[in-house]
Amino acid sequence: MTAEVYFQNLKDISYREAGIFENTRFEKIHNIVFKESNEASKIVAREIADLIEHKQSKKENCILGLATGSSPIRVYEELVRLHKEEGLSFKNVITFNLDEYYPMEKENEQSYHYFMHDHLFNHIDILPENIYIPRGDLKPDEILDFCIDYEKKIKNHGGLDFQLLGIGRTGHIGFNEPGSHNNSRTRLITLDYLTRTDAASDFLGLEKVPKRAITMGIGTVKEAKRIVLLAWGDNKASIIQETIEGTVSSQVPATYLQNHKNTTFILDEGAASMLTQYHTPWLVGHCEWTESLIRRATVWLCHLTSKSILKLTDKDYNDHGMESLLAQEGSAYDLNIKMFNILQHTITGWPGGKPHSDDTSRPERATPEKKRIIIFSPHPDDDVISMGGTFDRLVAQGHDVHVAFQTSGNIAVSNHEALKFAEVGLEMNPENTVFKKIIEQVRAKSEEEFNTPELLKVKGFIRQKESLGATRYIGIDDTNVHFLNLPFYETGSVKKNALGKEDINIVEALISLIKPHQIYAAGDLTDPHGTHKVALDSIFMAIENIKNQPFMEDCWVWLYRGAWHEWGIHEIDMAIPMSPDQVLRKRKAIFFHQSQKDGVMFQGDDSREFWVRAEERNKETALKYRQLGMADYEAMEAFKRYVFM
Known part of the structure; x- marks a missing residue:
């Protein structure tokens, strides 16, 4: 051979x-x-x-x-x-x-x-x-x-x-x-x-x-x-x-x-x-027209023709490789109305479900009226960056909202930021040897980023207190804020450990304790240093371990995207509109994370600050819905439902 x-x-x-x-x-x-x-x-x-x-x-x-x-x-x-x-x-x-x-x-x-x-x-x-x-x-x-x-x-x-x-x-x-x-x-x-x-x-x-x-x-x-x-x-x-x-x-x-x-x-x-x-399979040949594929194709065609859904014609479909779809659905008129209704029904101002209302065409259940909710945040700011408006809405509508910060985020705090806090601490307590040591370490290597046990401890506290500032602003009690500090992350360097049993057990224990009706988790896998994927895997594995528990029958999982990417319109199962005032409240919540402003360490290839990225992304999502013929909103946050078997 x-x-x-x-x-x-x-x-x-x-x-x-x-x-x-x-x-x-x-x-x-x-x-x-x-x-x-x-x-x-x-x-x-x-x-x-x-x-x-x-x-x-x-x-x-x-x-x-x-x-x-x-x-x-x-x-x-x-x-x-x-x-x-x-x-x-x-x-x-x-x-x-x-x-x-x-x-x-x-x-x-x-x-x-x-x-x-x-x-x-x-x-x-x-x-x-x-x-x-x-x-x-x-x-x-x-x-x-x-x-x-x-x-x-x-x-x-x-x-x-x-x-x-x-x-x-x-x-x-x-x-x-x-x-x-x-x-x-x-x-x-x-x-x-x-x-x-x-x-x-x-x-x-x-x-x-x-x-x-x-x-x-x-x-x-x-x-x-x-x-x-x-x-x-x-x-x-x-x-x-x-x-x-x-x-x-x-x-x-x-x-x-x-x-x-x-x-x-x-x-x-x-x-x-x-x-x-995969992206446009109808251009390749015969394809099975599932609802998800029809949604993708309709949104694609609207973008290509610069038309809203209800303006698409038989000719538009036929000219762009979708004649088999029309043969299946009957006519552009019937198909357009069907897809308009499907996409419109993803929009709701009630992310926890609207009490005493018919929920047949809503993305979330009406009951129970007051839900127990866990928002998992891979880093100590993803909750407000990625779904700050929805977070605010859930609290305002009376749900029992818990936030779980999966990692300390300590390595994302620069040494000069830690130095500021150490200097303030030393002014308050001149005898504190830890602060003295940090100041000496940073000043000795003022141009170098490095970590020591003392620095990591202070950096972790900085991010923890910033997170509490944001959650208090939104209106939840400190007892509903959980700092998990998953071990896979706590290496003190960019390189992380593999996800371990202890990480999964910590997540599993929290879910079992809260018995949530909703879980929100970061489904953004384009995070430049990979923490989002590991954090999401810990949730998926924990759910797999406890999915047969009775309370899990009433638990729905919603995935949000982080600062780098958004769900495509055809992928969205729930879109939460925000008013101009809510956009401003979200911005203020993000501002509590001061250590992550003005030159954040893990920027990726986008030089905009996180609050700017999030705001512009949310406005872009609202614009895309508007271009499809939906209502005109200031901004929107988007979620995709994850169904575990």
Whole structure:
């Protein structure tokens, strides 16, 4: 069996069993979409393991090209498990990493040398002399010779058998930024601003992210016998669509992979969501017209034609690939009225349900009139940033509202902010040794962000008291505010622990104590440092453990989005309108989080302050409803219902 046949068989069998989708005429790169990334990562790890064992059976070395970043972490975890539990040996494996920041010491926690040893090499039996990673500690006059030698080493080992890739939002693979040539080789490159912005959270600030890196070239990557690219989440959807369906261009370097004969993109549903077959499947061919798909199509058509729902015509539907929908529904007139009513019924001023009213066409139940509610907030400000208007409305309408802050958020407080509080504390109590120590620490390293146990404690208290200021302003008692301080977060650094049983138990205990009729949780998975996803997983896992408890039969779960993204109109199950006064109240509630204003540490690529982002996003949601022909509101917050089985 040749290597090519082996890889093709593996691709056709393993992936199809996991759920493969046929590529369409729009797609120029083979891709496979999984419901979520965990299972996909295990299958990729299995392919790598099978390749290693195949090479072992032939007494040959296996040459792997490896990537860093968040995308391959679960692959590496599974490879470690296969080594420890199933005896997979890496003694015949030789690895070449894609890239490294420059300048960068290998001992630095942000280095890819550190990353690879932390996530993989320290836990397997690979020979140290078989590990090759670009060096970030070279002198400038050593870089060219190193890059030439790196290429020679790959070639002397027979080339890469398998190359694992991620993709950046600029379309870079490795650190081959826009403008990289198809035949480029290992070299020093200047990083794109967006790439550095995406890395800013790891470095505790954009200004600390290196501006250059050493990377394998496009030509080097394309010579690999097999390439697998991983992409997870909504924030990768746009660049994935452009890469798979667009034209080959140096401005999107990943598009060069369209010309590689053995490349597969492994995606989750979020990353694949803008591919034509998922975003607008009616343009691909026959599709099953479910209510959710009809909603998506109607909203899309309104946007495309700049018409409100009730103005769409038979011709509009027919001209844009939806003739089968009209055949199913009868006419544009009937379909328009049906969809107008469905979307209009998502709007309610009563997020907890309207007492003594017919709730047939309302998103929430009328009973019980006064509900017990938990608002889970991943960080100590997501409650008011993401659903401050709804929070205020629930309290005003008399519900028993609890807020659970899942993490302390301590690392998001800058040292100069902590210094202010320490100085005030020392003025009040000149003998306080903790405040003295903090002041000495920060002044000694005034230009550096770092954390110590004392600093973390003060930073945690800062965020806790800011949260209490906001919840008191909205009108709930301190006894209804719960600071969970989930252990996964409390590492004192950007890198967090994996979600553990203790985290889930804490969330489960609170839900069991409150026995809520409503749970609100952050469903925003584009959070730049990943806490939202872990926090949401803790809720989902807790619910799974207790879903058979009698009180859970009356519990509904509503997901809100964070500061980076909003639900599409077609996805929204409940929209809460806000008046100008309520918008102002929400803004004031956000302002209590003073440590997160004016240069917040985890900004992402949006320079607006959180309150501005939230306000403009809420106004944009109201505008989208208005453009569909609905009532004219100042702003709206949106929720999607999560139904657990």
